[in-house]
Amino acid sequence: MELEPYVSILKRGESEFIEKKSHFLGHALRVSVEDEAFGFIEEIRDFFKDATHNVYAYKLKNGIMRYSDDGEPSGTAGLPVLDVINNMGIVDVVVVVTRYFGGILLGRGGLARAYSRAARDSLIQGQIVTYTPFYVVSLTFDYPVLGKLDNYLMGKVHVIDKIYTDRIEYKLYLRKGTEDAVFSDTVDITSGRCIIDIQGETYLPVSEGKLII
Template identity: 40%
Template sequence: MYTISRDYRKEIVIEKSRFICSLKKVHSEAEAQEFIKAVKKEFWDATHNCSAYIVDDLAQRSSDDGEPSGTAGIPMLEVLRKNGLTETAAVVTRYFGGIKLGAGGLVRAYSGSVAGAVKEAGLAQKILLGYYSFLYDVNSVGRILNVLYQQQLFEIADVQ
């Protein structure tokens, strides 16, 4: 299992159309959807803001955002899958340049945009090292949890 090593943004130009790929680490579907919404707000004047994300095996979604069906979101999602990524969201913003790319050209442009951004962002392998428990007095728990949450390198399990 992998995730991107850092949030990243990359722009490419194909046949005068600008494709801007934004990648972000996400830990839930809600966080992925908030990221997509934020990118759409940032690039409100773009022709399309296509998206794909994988949180885990069950939470995987994609959107063509007005592009012909199957030419943007699904190819982007496949790039994330082929790289074995989880907890990763991608939004590719397109500013139309006046030249139609056709279905095959769109698939290559969107998947290539995500693949290039993933390669440059780098991959971080997620490895389960073990389960740990900590015992602290009730006055220290908030401070300790804050430090642990800031690291974002693990999940905290509710063990009873």
């Protein structure tokens, strides 16, 4: 199956605020399967077991999505959290919002706004990125073209390893879709004396066009 870009978060995100004496805490985590989502939900429930509510929603890139109001009025908690996830275009993520009731009713609209805010803030804190397909490439070439090839590759690839023997081997990440031009230019620079081996594909996080490693 061909890898396609998708938007998710880079790290665990947390948020916290008080609304009319109710204490809201948002927790967001990138996941890839439902078991990971359930595990995170149970982790938060166990840690905040004295909370009034632990509302959750999650969505996977295969289209699976679920939510729970956890005792809040129907449609005021879990669904607003899921709506935030959908509106931000994020997948492979689970969000749990913990609420400690402060004694003042917020009303249906107030609840929806508070749960939405907690979800949005925790996702933003998790750093929204685009997981982008990259090739894992081995590039072998001769010493005389090292400087020229380094200058060319700068900004086009991310080198993850360099091996120096009788020839030089670079192991690198190359963004999918740029390979034709990079490979063609590399062959020209090395006068055809290079070995290019695509060893696999992987997802890497990209933000504002820059690879995050």
